[in-house]
Each structure stands twice: as structure tokens, then as C-alpha cells.
Amino acid sequence: MVFRFVAAAVAASLMYSGTSGADTVETSTRPLPRPSAETTTPVVPVAVPNPGFDAWVRGFRGRALDAGVSATVFDRAFRTARYNPEVVERDRNQSEFTRSIWDYLDRAASESRVTGGKDALRLYRAVLDRIEAKYGVEKEVVVAIWGMESAYGSFRGDLPIIGSLATLAYDGRRGTFFEQQLVAALKILQNGDTTPENMTGSWAGAMGHTQFIPTSFEALAVDFTGDGRRDIWSDDPTDALASTAAYLARYKWQQGQPWGVEVKLPDGFDYAQARRDNVRLPSEWAKDGIVDMDGKPVADHGAASVLLPAGARGAAFLIFSNFSVIARYNAADAYVIGVGHLSDRIRGGEAIRAEWPRDDPALNFDDRQTLQSLLTARGFDTKGVDGRIGPNSIAAVRAFQKSEGVAPDGYASQSLLARLR
Numbered sequence: 567m568v569f570r571f572v573a574a575a576v577a578a579s580l581m582y583s584g585t586s587g588a589d590t591v592e593t594s595t596r597p598l599p600r601p602s603a604e605t606t607t608p609v610v611p612v613a614v615p616n617p618g619f620d621a622w623v624r625g626f627r628g629r630a631l632d633a634g635v636s637a638t639v640f641d642r643a644f645r646t647a648r649y650n651p652e653v654v655e656r657d658r659n660q661s662e663f664t665r666s667i668w669d670y671l672d673r674a675a676s677e678s679r680v681t682g683g684k685d686a687l688r689l690y691r692a693v694l695d696r697i698e699a700k701y702g703v704e705k706e707v708v709v710a711i712w713g714m715e716s717a718y719g720s721f722r723g724d725l726p727i728i729g730s731l732a733t734l735a736y737d738g739r740r741g742t743f744f745e746q747q748l749v750a751a752l753k754i755l756q757n758g759d760t761t762p763e764n765m766t767g768s769w770a771g772a773m774g775h776t777q778f779i780p781t782s783f784e785a786l787a788v789d790f791t792g793d794g795r796r797d798i799w800s801d802d803p804t805d806a807l808a809s810t811a812a813y814l815a816r817y818k819w820q821q822g823q824p825w826g827v828e829v830k831l832p833d834g835f836d837y838a839q840a841r842r843d844n845v846r847l848p849s850e851w852a853k854d855g856i857v858d859m860d861g862k863p864v865a866d867h868g869a870a871s872v873l874l875p876a877g878a879r880g881a882a883f884l885i886f887s888n889f890s891v892i893a894r895y896n897a898a899d900a901y902v903i904g905v906g907h908l909s910d911r912i913r914g915g916e917a918i919r920a921e922w923p924r925d926d927p928a929l930n931f932d933d934r935q936t937l938q939s940l941l942t943a944r945g946f947d948t949k950g951v952d953g954r955i956g957p958n959s960i961a962a963v964r965a966f967q968k969s970e971g972v973a974p975d976g977y978a979s980q981s982l983l984a985r986l987r
Contacts, residue, residue, distance in 0.1 A: 607758065619649035622736040625747070633749050639756045646762070647729040653769045654737045664930040665899050667875045668922035674714060675911050683912035686718050689760060693804050693890050695854065697790065701811035702821040708811050710909035714778040719803055723768035727751050731771045731780075747771050750780035759787075759796045766799065774798030775806035778813075786813045810895075817894045818887070823867045825892060825906030826885040828918055829856050837878060837975040843871040848884055856884065859919050875899055877977025881920035886967065901925030926979045929955075939980055940986040941966055 617704065625645060630640050673679075686711050687694065694705035709718075711752055716722050731751055735744035751771070755762060767773035771780065775798055779789060787796040790808030798806035827848075832855025837856075848856075848864035856872070858864050883903070892902045907918065913942040932954045938948040946962040946969075955963075958974040967974040971984065 589939040591778060592897040616649040619733070619736050623647070623714070623732065626732070626748075629745075630749055630752055635749065635752045636756060639752060641951070642750055643728045643755055643762045644732070647726065647732050648737065650725075650733045652728055653725070653730050653733045657737065657771050659735055664928050665900075666922075666924075666928040667903070668924060669905055669916065669928075670900045671907060674900075675908045675917070676747070678897070679713050679717070679908060680911045682718050683713050686712065687912055690803070692935065693790075695806065697808045697811045701819075703806070703811040703814045703819050704821065704909070706909040706913045707814070707825075707892075708807050709912055710808060710905045711810050711892075712776055713903055713912075714907060716775050716903070719775045719801075722766070722770065722799070723777075724766045725769055726762070727765045727767050727771055727773060727780070728762055730767075730769055734897065744771070747780045750784045753784060754780060757796075760799055764799050775803045776810045778809065779804075782813065783809070786816055788812045813895065814891055817891045819891050820868065820886070820888055823886050823888050825888045825902065825909070826870075826873065826883040827864050828859050828920065829864065829872075829882050829884050830859060830861070831856060831872075831882050837874070837973055839883065840872040840874050840882075840975065844871075844872050845871045851884060853920070856882075873899070874975055874977065874979065875903060876922055877979065878973040879921075879923040879926070881918050881922065923979070926981050929980060930977055933980070934959075934978065935985060937983050937986065938962075940983075 585751065627637075627640055627644075631637060632739075635710055683706075687705060691705075694708065697703070697708065698705045712718055728748070728751060731744050731748040734758065735741050735748050735779045737744075747919045751765065754760065755765065765773065768777065772778065773780070773783065778798060783796070783798070787798060787805070787809040789805060791797070791802070791804050796805050796809065798809060829851075835855070846869060847866045848870055849866050851872070852863035856864075863868070863885055866930045868886050870886050873883045873889075874880065875883075889906070892905050893899075894907075896902070911917070934953040934955055935951050937955075938951040938953070941948050941959070942951070942960045946966045947958075948962045949958040955978045959978065963978055963982065965975040967976075967982070967985070972985075
């Protein structure tokens, strides 16, 4: 009953604020997207006769049994599984994430999402305290992931997982990956954690309050309630929240260490120093003039690097090893900053103070390819034109910026593209 109250309150506040559901980062390297009421419409299971799919299921049955799935579990799971062309259409036409970091964070840490997180923290404090004590992961971080993944359980996805994964495995675009996930899902059913009817989630197979994919669930989910099942699907979020903490703990979460701290950079800062592999203690960065927003040295929580998610004109952060731990859940910087900042706000922290370059929109995929082509043509080789701004493209951007006498922050922006043109 408590959970239903939280979910209803969060959903109402999100609709009132103009956002609904969990925001997603489409460029995430985590293999499966989550449900998002903002970016997707419901995918309705469609029973479409497909002899090819039926033949594939018969062939897959043997492979599943060889992998350790019992015939009884397989046959029951596939009794109602159907080919769903809407799932294939969604997989082939995922909208590209082109939202700027500031727009993303406006939604990730919106007032309604912060309020919902505080409400969830208050109502589930007892169980969250126990989870924190067992796994050493701060309760606010766990709640922030819950908020980012499903808006505190309001948008968990309601598609049958077996049918969706079977459809995607049969489709073949990422057949090997989805078949691996399907076998894992069948083993979850075989373990008795849930039933085929209750195993629901996103169109791409992410499940429950905090959107586990089957292989991650199989490896890391926990039964925190002690009822013999790792139930991340029920209205009670306890197992899902504990499983999320267990996931972060597995990747060496450091309790008491922040994900990052917003900082001020000194005049004349050498932007070439803003690299992930350039790690120093905050006290050492402070000797070069990098201090927190109140002008004080950041505490030595561990080695840190400088992150400039929007280049020289946006916020700057010292990020610690916990940044990389959150990235194991979703590797996109925007997501990691979103989780970290939302957790800070739920804890009572302030909003990011720095201004963002809101007059400089994000590059879309075609823009990024154009940028890479133009840089390479000018002698600043990006080592390929793939629309992904990785280390080679950042190095090329910096070299071009230096040649133009502008701050070499490596940030690929619309203004930079205009300068190249």
C-alpha cells in the first residue's frame, strides 16, 4: 500500500511538471534501453502468425535445453510467447539521444523528481538503512537510480519479457546477445523468482523497478526479503533496491566517497589536463587553483580527474572512482551525472551552480559525422567518421581549437561545427 502511494504521487508530480516517466540516454552503451513514458509510446503485444518465428522457437528449444533450461520451464514460458513486430520496429528505430547535458539534467534532477525521491527515502528509510548497512552503498544513490530508471516504480514496463526477447533474438540484428538474455530469463523462471505472467518489463527486456537485464539479474540480484525469491517485479521494491546496491557493491563502490564535486577552474586552466587518465588527489588539484564552488579545497576522497561535460563554458567536476561504478549501470556520462546529482539533491544538496551554454545546442548524429569529416579534411584526423565523439575525435577537436586560438576543451559543439564550416 505504501508503494502504491509513492508511485501515484510521483506519477502525478511528473505529469504536472511536464515530464513523465524515467528519462533515458539513448547513447548509453548499456545494451538495453529502459521504458520511458517521455520518449516512448506503449508497445502492445501483437499476436501475429509467423511461421519463421515458430520454426526458430523449435530450434532454440534444443539450445536452451542444452544450456540447462528444463523442458517443462521452456514449454510453459513459450505457451503464450508471440512474435511482436512492434518490438522489432522499436529496436530498429530507436530515436537518437541528442538532448544537451543541461536539458537532460533539468529533467533528471527536476523538482518533482527530487521531491519524489525524498518521499521514497522517507517512506522506505527502514529498509534502505538495512540495505545500506549490508552493502555499503548510500541509500540516496540507490533511490536516485530507482528514480532515473522507473520514476520510483511508476514506469516499469509491462511487456512479456519472454516474447519480447524471443522476437529480438529471432530478428537477428543482435540475435546472439538477445538469445543470451533469453536463456538467462528462462533460468530466472526455472529458479522460481517469478512466473512467465509476472516477468514483464521494457520492450527490450529490462525488468523491474531498477531495470535489470536478465544476465545482470541472474548474476547479481538478491533476495533481501527472505521469501526465497528475488522479486524485482512486485509492488514492493525491496528486492530491486537491494539488488541495485549489490550491483554497485560488486563493482567496488566506495562508501563515503562522492561520485563527483562541482569545482571552479582557475583562469588560464590547461584544458588538456581534463582527461580521465589524469588522476590526482584533490589537494594536488587545489595547488593548481581547482577548488569547490565556495573556494575551498575539495577533501581528499581519493584520486580524481577533471570532467567538463559541456566544455569550458559549462560546469566542471572533480570525479572519483564511484563515477565509474555508476557507469557500470549505464556508461553515458549524462546518466552518471544525473544519478549522482539527483542523489545529492535527495540528500539535501544544492543545484549545480555553474551556467550552461544553453545557446549552443547538442550535435545530432549527422552533425557529429560532418564534424569528423571536416576535421579530418583540415588535417585533424579523427581516425574514422562514425558519429561517435571518442578520444580520437576529442584529440582532433583540441588540436583544431588550439590552431584557432580558442580554449582547447575538446568539446564538440554547434559553434565549433560552424567555425569548421
